Amino acid sequence: MRTALVTGGAGFIGSHLTDRLVREGYHVVIVDNLATGSWSNVAHHSREAVTRIDWDIIKPMDWADLPESIELVAHLASPASPVHYRRLALETLWVNSKGTGNALDIARHFGARFVLGSTSETYGDPELTPQKESYWGNVNPIGPRACYDESKRFGEALTMEYIRQYDLDAVILRFFNCYGPRMQSEDGRVVPNFIMQALRGEALTVYGNGLQTRSFCYVSDEVDAIYRALTLTGLKGQVINVGNPEERTILDFAEQVARISGVALQVAELPLPVDDPTNRCPDIQKARTLLGWEPKVSLQEGLEATIEYFRAFARL
Ligand code: UDP
Secondary structure, three states: OOEEEEEOOOOHHHHHHHHHHHHOOOEEEEEEOOOOOOHHHHOOOOOOOEEEEEOOOOOOOOHHHOOOOOOEEEEOOOOOOHHHHHHOHHHHHHHHHHHHHHHHHHHHHHOOEEEEEEEHHHHEOOOOOOEOOOOOOEOOOOOOOHHHHHHHHHHHHHHHHHHHHHOOOEEEEEEOOEEOOOOOOOOOOHHHHHHHHHHOOOOEEEEOOOOOEEEOEEHHHHHHHHHHHHHOOOOOOOEEEEOOOOEEEHHHHHHHHHHHHOOOOOEEEEOOOOOOOOOOOEOOHHHHHHHOOOOOOOHHHHHHHHHHHHHHHHOO
16 A cells, blocks of 8 residues: 655644545555644544554654655644744744654655645745745744744755755645634634634634735645645656635635624734734746646635534534
8 A cells, every 4th residue: 555654644734635645545644743733633534544653753753663665755744823833932943944854854764755844934024926936035034933934944945955965856835824624723823713703703803904915725725736746746846835826815804704604794903913924925827837736615615614614613
């Protein structure tokens, strides 16, 4: 049986990727320390389909704990919510640096294809829009978001060196605001915050004037791009944006969440966090050309499914 290893496979995106890989006939080895993930996200898989390893990837793995062959490695382990990566700042720095090194070593040892889950945060607060992969970014290296932004940038640099020095077959994907079921209801990001607030009849907490923009990509679209990057050939050394190019303001997003939740919009204005990017929108020409990919799920459909998922949590 073909085997894939997913770091962060018990997390939000990682568990959906695991579902897809299992559907495609892979055995999936999940390496996760449950810092922000949960085994409940993958509890529906049998032991034949999925091996769970409770391990912090900042420590090197013992080959004896791994199967004889691994064809694909997806490195997705990292806190991703600004609230979580502030709380876990050092863990975030280490998982995206040492952790990326250890994940790269696994791919190198097994001769596997490697996909790095990177981020639009590598562009920081961008001075141009939409963001192309060729843009070097505008990142504050010492601010409160640096633990995430700079460690992801280091992870990209490290991945490129493994390609140059060891000829590793690796691809870097930069994710733009992925959302969907299995996000944590309390993770502090705008999607769970607004949905939980709407479902509880509370005001939606808009930070700043709400005119900052984001582009939201539904998780099944995101996973489809990751799967393509893991399995298509000829992608070595490519850096590819993965996101939905439909850009909207946070205020507009609040309106959509309230409308689809069936409640009147109430807004509570809170201060804008330090270094919060003013705009974010992917140029996805490379994803279209290299992966044959573009998002298919509309915000309406994606939010309906996500709101449905969060209803159970709002009743608690
Ligand atoms: N945001 C907001 N209210 C919230 C949470 C976030 O207005 O309750 C804003 C935040 O300031 C940012 C955007 O929504 O401009 C997206 O924030 P999120 O934390 O989801 O992720 P980011 O894109 O900043 O990494």
